[in-house]
Amino acid sequence: MNGQSSFKAATKKPGARIGRERVENTLRISEEQYRVLFQINPQPMWVYDLETLQFLAVNDAAIEHHGYSREELLAMTIKDLRPPEEVPRLAEYLPRAGEGLNLWGEWRHRKKDGTEINVEITFHNITWLGRPSRLVLVKDITDHKRALKALEDAEQKFRSIFENAVVGMFQTTEEGRLLTANLALARIYGYESPGDLMRSVNNINKLYVDPPGRAEFLRRLSERGAAWGFEAQHYRKDGSVIWVLESARAVRDSTGKVLYFEGSVQSITDRKRAEETLRELSGRVLQLQDEERRHLARELHDSTAQDLSIMARNLRRLSESRSLDPGVDKILSETLEMAEKCTRGVRTLSYLLHPPLLDEVGLVCALGWYVRGFTQRSGIRVEVVTPTEYRRLPGELERTLFRIVQESLTNVHRHSGSRTASIELVLDTDRVKLEVRDEGRGIPCETLKKFHAGGVGLGVGVAGMRERVRQLGGRLDLESNGSGTVVRATLPLQGARA
Ligand SMILES: Nc1ncnc2c1ncn2[C@@H]1O[C@H](COP(=O)(O)OP(=O)(O)OP(=O)(O)O)[C@@H](O)[C@H]1O
Ligand SMILES: [Mg+2]
Known part of the structure; x- marks a missing residue:
């Protein structure tokens, strides 16, 4: 037991001495570390004398940031760091200090090179080497303020765009x-x-x-x-x-x-109104065109064709009389042939301008007649599929459908290179659908794009078809690629004029 306690006593004494030394060392190291903390703190810091306003200590960051050497700073007062106009405010603020941490807000400092910076000041009142002093922490907020200003300017700019x-x-x-x-x-x-x-x-x-x-x-x-x-x-x-x-x-x-x-x-009310006027106007133009064609067709048929056929009949009579010499007879028969050709030509022209069949017996018959003539003239075979029980449609609708077939087949002949075409007419309870197909080279991409973009720059044919369809509240679609073209018109049965 004894041996044990003497061992304890023996070991206790040196232990107590080591403990006290450690505390003293720690204290000494702390002071040293506090000094280091001040010196190498990344934020500018300094201590100044409250009476003389003279700098008593400055850290490395302050030297680095404000551009003065330590010696220069230690020979200055805190007034020297301000632009002159800030000094009166400083005098006013100096007595305003409370216990503990003081936040003084925003100030302006002038660096050695003359540039001004915006800083935020925080401080503690302390005693430094026995003198009432202030330990100041300086935070440079110049960049932050600039960013904030840029943000405000941008906000103001966009607000102005928005409001105006x-x-x-x-x-x-x-x-x-x-x-x-x-x-x-x-x-x-x-x-x-x-x-x-x-x-x-x-x-x-x-x-x-x-x-x-x-x-x-x-x-x-x-x-x-x-x-x-x-x-x-x-x-x-x-x-x-x-x-x-x-x-x-x-x-x-x-x-x-x-x-x-x-x-x-x-x-877009004004634009819509203008479009409406334009639509009315183009509707009127198409209507007038139809009337004009019908008028011309009638004139050619009833007057010119009649006169020509009378002329041909008279010529025939003349050529039948035997009293003519052979030279005159030859001229006469040539003239007769020409007069008959003219009569046929004028009749065909008249029918193409306005097929009488269209008014008299309706679309299906007129289509049959037109397609036969088209095949004769072009050599293109056309298949026609129409409803078995076709009922007459309003005149305006039949005329529009006929014109679409006429224009589409003309395009097949002029542009597609196809040897065949087909027409399909489908009659529903409330609408009629017409498709004209070919197996040709297709509509050039650019033309097709123009059509889908609204139609400026197309020929009169497609634009006219689309306008006629639109007048009747329907729609015209074009589908086309390298192996053919489909023109599809869909028209409501309601609303068309007789
Ligand atoms: N079936 C088709 N196959 C290939 N290209 C076509 C066909 N139909 C139309 N196109 C192309 O579309 C263009 C526009 O046709 P559109 O009928 O509007 O004008 P157009 O036939 O050139 O002249 P027009 O005003 O006399 O009708 C044509 O020039 C042609 O290039
Ligand atoms: Mg055309």
């Missing part, structure tokens, strides 16, 4: 509640200001004259994430109806969830 745009712009929730609107949007709908619009229209779905149109717009938005150039009719504040061109896209978060929709609205 001539196009209506909006943001809405998925359900249709307006989140943002610009002045142009308000004006389009007849409101004084965006605020006025947003207070009155709580849901933009209600602006649509045709609700299924809105549903279609939303379907495109959700399927493709965007819908561009969507035409719709909307109500204005006063209840009048306008045409608008709407585009929008869905803005999503990182998980793909829709945050809101944003887009633009343009009033």
Whole structure:
């Protein structure tokens, strides 16, 4: 037991001495480390005398940052670091210091090279070498401020574009509640200001004259994430109806969830009106053209062809009299032949201008007659499929279908190089469908593109067909590739004139 306790006592004494040394060492190391922490701190730091405002200590970062040497700084006061206009404010602030950490906010410093920087000042009041002093931490916020300013400028720029745009712009929730609107949007709908619009229209779905149109717009938005150039009719504040061109896209978060929709609205009422006038005008031109053709056809048939056939009959009579000498007889028979050829030519021309069969017995007969003549003239074999129980259609519709066949077969002959063609006429309860096919070289890509883009720059043939079809509320489609072309017209039975 004794031996044990003496061992403890023997081991205790040196242990206590080692412990005290360790504490003293730790304290000494701490002071050293605190000094190092101040010296190598990446943020500029300094200590200044509260009475003289003289720098008492500066760290490496301050020297590096402000560009003065340690000696220079230690010979300066904190006033020397400020542009002159900041000095009065400094004097005002100096007495304002509380216990603990003080945040003094934003200041301007001038570096040795004259550049000014924006800094944020934080400090503690301390005693340094027995003198009341301040330990200051300086944070350079020049870049941060510049970035903030750039952001504000950009924000201001885009706000100005948004507010002064001539196009209506909006943001809405998925359900249709307006989140943002610009002045142009308000004006389009007849409101004084965006605020006025947003207070009155709580849901933009209600602006649509045709609700299924809105549903279609939303379907495109959700399927493709965007819908561009969507035409719709909307109500204005006063209840009048306008045409608008709407585009929008869905803005999503990182998980793909829709945050809101944003887009633009343009009033296209004037354009629509102009298009309507143009359509009426081209309808009238086509109608006049038909009337003119019919008139010419009748004139040629009833007058010129009649006169020619009388002339031919008289010539025949003359040539039958035997009193003529052989020379005159030869001239006479040549003239007779020519007169008969002219009569046939004028009749054909008259029928092509306006086939009498079309008015008298209807489209199917007129097509049969026309196709036979076409095959004779061109050598192209044409297969015709028509409904077995064909009932007469309104005159306008039959004339349009006939003209489409006429123009399409002329194109087959002129452009396709095909030796065959086919015509199919299908009659449904509410619409009629006509297809003219060939097996030729196809419509050149560029021409086809122009057709799909709306038709500027095409020949009169295709454009005329499309216009005739549009006049009757139908549509004309062209399908074409290297192995042939299909012209397809679909027309509603309702609404055409007799
Ligand atoms: N069946 C076809 N096969 C190949 N190309 C065709 C066919 N139909 C039309 N095209 C092409 O489309 C173009 C436009 O046809 P469109 O009928 O409008 O004009 P066009 O026949 O050239 O002149 P026109 O105004 O006298 O009809 C043609 O020039 C031709 O290049
Ligand atoms: Mg043509």
